[in-house]
Amino acid sequence: MKIQLLKHKIPVGISQCAMGDPVRFNGGHKHSKVCTGLLAQCFDYVPLCPEVAIGMGVPRKPIHLLVDKAGAPVDAVRVIGVENPEVDVTTPLRDYADSVVPELQKVRGYIFMQNSPSCGLHGVRRYLDNGHGIDSEGVGVFARRLQQQFPHLPMEEVGRLNNSELRENFLTRVFAYDAWFRYVEGEEVDEAVAEETRKTSRISRIIEFYTAYKYLLLAHNQDATRALGRVLADSKAQSEDDLAFAVRGGIMDILSRPASRKDRTNALMHSQGHLKEFLSREEKAELQQLIEDYRRGHKPLSSVLTLLRHFLPRSPHGFIHSQVLLAAEPAELGLCDFH
Ligand code: SF4
Structure with a gap:
């Protein structure tokens, strides 16, 4: 067998704010030069912003991960409004992840924005309902759902790719x-x-x-x-x-x-x-x-x-x-x- 080496760009999913698109809650972006410069030589990106896709708009009120105790299991989280805990987008974010599974069958990797309650892959801050941060063991709900849907898909965070x-x-x-x-x-x-x-x-x-x-x-x-x-x-x-x-x-x-x-x-x-x-x-x-x-x-x-x-x-x-x-x-x- 001779593995054919890179002749085409490989489709890779990416958090849309890393592409420089102003889709963050505050109307800004988090452009990554490593992703859009260096890695774009090999990757053909599929940019997605789950929060915009579920209709939260830009700008929007911030959300965070809520748990009922420190060390709670990774899936025992809800994504709620920081100012208004009645806003709960947990199910819409999970449903959106499920809805993009057919489109993502073609991707061979995914790059997520760190520290996001939707997209973070490691160490996302989690809070109690009194607003106190309790641990940093969270995974963004959208990213987590994709981990479950594509258990072997290579995933990494934008910031870590600078290393x-x-x-x-x-x-x-x-x-x-x-x-x-x-x-x-x-x-x-x-x-x-x-x-x-x-x-x-x-x-x-x-x-x-x-x-x-x-x-x-x-x-x-x-x-x-x-x-x-x-x-x-x-x-x-x-x-x-x-x-x-x-x-x-x-x-x-x-x-x-x-x-x-x-x-x-x-x-x-x-x-x-x-x-x-x-x-x-x-x-x-x-x-x-x-x-x-x-x-x-x-x-x-x-x-x-x-x-x-x-x-x-x-x-x-x-x-x-x-x-x-x-x-x-x-x-x-x-x-x-x-x-
Ligand atoms: S981290 Fe994810 S949800 Fe937040 S702005 Fe970027 S793409 Fe959208």
Whole structure:
């Protein structure tokens, strides 16, 4: 299997205020240059503002998350007016999220605005009915509903994407999720590639997808990657749909943990092992030294990947050629600082 790399922009949902549209409660916006500049090179955005969509208007009275005690479960919240607690938009926001599910089937990631009772993904402030803030364990009601509707969809907050490591991780997850649908589910945009793909059974495509992602997954979590391999080895134990759901979920889960230098070094050494027999003594030593320099933090990952890719054509083995770890994204897009 050869995963087709980025030839088209990937559809990604986004909180509309991050696009610079003046849809916030106070008539303002929260434009994100990272989203509309850097990431727009890869993403084709689907902007939504749930509060405007349910008819709250601009400007509008502020709302917040209400709970009856600290530490209440994430779904035990209501979204009510800060000034008028009789205003309760919990159900309209949840219903709106349900109504956009068909439109969002095509998105391969979602970027939410932080600290919003509708869109926040982590740590949204929650209040008691006396108006006192009680904890910061809330998730915006719209975002929460989409988490339930799309359990494996890569999601991130706008503010966190300013961090290069978190941004790289989000891109990696979006690319993987997109590649899954194009390859395993036969939704490739290029019809010639799609036709070729459909000649292989879906079960085979699931196994090939895992195999192509194996070294990238190992760089994120070795134990979980091997456990997922065991699920695949026993692929007849469950239906094809259940297997696809479990493997897609397992892959997205593993990728959501940032790759460590130690685990990446391990994956690089595995890759090196496949090439060794085709290298001269000097070339082997050079590659070995570069991996060691990366392990010690003296060289960037991109330098090792560049050398591995340089030697890659010498190997006749399909396995190493299929490895997404050695493919061109996202480092070669120039978007990310690999560490
Ligand atoms: S955070 Fe969400 S609800 Fe609030 S203005 Fe932005 S898009 Fe609209």
